[in-house]
Amino acid sequence: MLDHLEANERIQYICKLMFEAYQIPVFVLNASRTIEYQLPESFRSRPLSKDASSVLAEIISPADEGGTNDNPSFLPIIRSTQFLENFIILRLPNEHLEATTLVVIGPSLYAPLTEDNAASLMRDNNIPLKLQEEWLQYYESLTVINRMRLYHAAMLLYSLVTGKALSITDLLLDTRTLEPTPHTSDSLDLNVSYRRENTWLHHDPMLEKDMFRHIKNGNKAELLRVQASFTEEKFGLLSKKSHLRSKKNLAIASITLATRAAIEGGVFWEIAFTLSDFHIQHIEELKDIPAVDRAQLAALCDFADHVRDSRNSKLSRTAALCQNYIFNHLYEELSLDKLAGVAGLNGSYLSQLFKKETGIAISDYIQRERIEEGKRLIEAHGITLSDIATRLHFNDQSYFTKVFKKYTGTTPKEYRNNRGITL
Secondary structure, three states, rough: OOOOHHHHHHHHHHHHHHHHHHHHOOOOOOOOOOOEEEEEOOOOOOOOOOOOHHHHHHHHHHHHOOOOOHHHOOOOOOEEOOOOEEEEEEEEEOOOOOOEEEEEEEEEOOOOOHHHHHHHHHHHOOOOOHHHHHHHHHHHEEEEEOOOOOOHHHHHHHHHHHOOOOOOOHHHHHOOOOOOOOOOHHHHHHHHHHHHOOOOOOHHHHHHHHHHHHHOOOOOHHHHHHHHHOOOOOOOOOOOOOOOHHHHHHHHHHHHHHHHHHHOOOOHHHHHHHHHHHEEEEHHHHHHHHHHHHHHHHHHHHHHHHHHHOOOOOHHHHHHHHHHHHHHHOEEEOOOHHHHHHHHOOOOHHHHHHHHOOOOOHHHHHHHHHHHHHHHHHOOOOOOOHHHHHHHHOHHHHHHHHHHHHHHHHOHHHHHHHHHOOO
8 A cells, every 4th residue: 555655756757657658747736636746837827817727627626536545536537627727637536536636637728819819719708819829828838739649648547546447338428528409308398398389390301401411412493492381380499598699590500511411522621521510600690590491502512513513523532532622722742652551452453453544643643633723822812933833742833833834834933923813
């Protein structure tokens, strides 16, 4: 059995290992919630917070402190704040430590925060925009670790402290981290009973299935026909307080399903998801219900059109997979070996198959796609030709000019001038 001193040294050793492995701040808090040990010794607190202790006080709830050694409350918790910071909290079960000693690892981010996202976040939390630069600096100081890696970090911490294994299922099914459902079985039964009694039923799911099948097939005419058969009373109510909000929620749900249908229909998934983002952002800005209805229908038609356009080229799944990978990774170094690994084929065989189906060698296809991207960047304004060449992995601007002229018949400078584009 470890005495109190040995137990403290062991916990500090584990904390040191976690800090060195993940480069995320680590804190040990005693029963009075005083920080007894932390790494690194200096900690940059978020703007508007006095120090680390005040931030930690916000994220720790009474549920993190109760329980016994046989109670699930000794499982680690992943907790996120309204400012998108993520923390791991673990109550220490060692009998030689204070019963409510906690280890807290954080803050970290799931993904880097852009200036636009930071501005939106500050608006949501009523923070003055004059503090934006300070917040951006704070976010840039945080370690970025994706959701799955953070889960694994929590599982590793638990195993190092307890010597026991922990599955990701046990971690995520912890009742302290699951929000209670906002309805009871009685309220559900009563609502269903009311809808049946008044024949106020939701739409037939086969109608919905038909609509998204037509998007998957790129058939806009049939999509519009099925869409017209939906009646207003068949839609669900997705907001009790605002009919406009309810309509927006319905539109967003339909766009989400349409995105998946378009991907199944052959649209590059990055294009489909980006298209979804644009349409949802537009709908969020609208102020009246007719505008939302029109925007929703336009979005569904847009997806069907993209599927139709993508189906103009009859490619095998392998060739389409390569094209999709090239599209998503155009700003990276691309090689035949890398594409062969993605396709799960021999490089030589993939090269022959791709050229047979598309009529162009893979290397030429990559060059052509980079020139198409170069044209889009030129038209976007504000980007120099040398910067475009570098970003698209051309050795120098003169080589970029040579390849650009090969595919367009003009130089990049001529192309820009012909469109009246100025830097």
